[in-house]
Amino acid sequence: MAKIDDVINRLERLNNDIMLLKRSIIPLLPLPPTAKPLVRRTAEGLDPIIAELYFDALRGGVDLGRDPRVQEESLKAIQSATRPRSRAQKRNDKMQSNAFKMANSKLRTKNGALRKGVTQSDVAKRAQKELKLMKRGTRPKRKSPSGGTKKRKSPPRRTGGGKR
Numbered sequence: 001m002a003k004i005d006d007v008i009n010r011l012e013r014l015n016n017d018i019m020l021l022k023r024s025i026i027p028l029l030p031l032p033p034t035a036k037p038l039v040r041r042t043a044e045g046l047d048p049i050i051a052e053l054y055f056d057a058l059r060g061g062v063d064l065g066r067d068p069r070v071q072e073e074s075l076k077a078i079q080s081a082t083r084p085r086s087r088a089q090k091r092n093d094k095m096q097s098n099a100f101k102m103a104n105s106k107l108r109t110k111n112g113a114l115r116k117g118v119t120q121s122d123v124a125k126r127a128q129k130e131l132k133l134m135k136r137g138t139r140p141k142r143k144s145p146s147g148g149t150k151k152r153k154s155p156p157r158r159t160g161g162g163k164r
Helices: 001-030 035-068 068-081 088-106 122-137
Strands: none
Touching: 001 035, 035 088, 088 122
């Protein structure tokens, strides 16, 4: 963990060097004489305070990360966040696996190569269709109460010309 402290210290020194460079550049800027003091004040005003607060918070976070109690609590929180898979999810995965097996068997040759003109995308699309059919289930077509299928009469054909 000493490496993290070294990195933070180097970043803080780099930040201080950048602030010094900013202060040294301000007199060289082609600004009107009335604007230079304002720019100098803004560069000297908030930058050091913000940098100090930032690096203090960063060091505090690193110290918290080193605390074993905090590590245990965060590990428990991560472990409790993952839920076990539901029965429906497991069922869907099994059905999807079967759908891919069926789609692959239909779209591949005996030696396992894809048929000519078929891509893996086609296999996935077919598997999705198979899955949809498996979920919906195949239902027999409804029959009319009389037992047979009724034929609908088509409307009479229109003959002749003219406007309608």
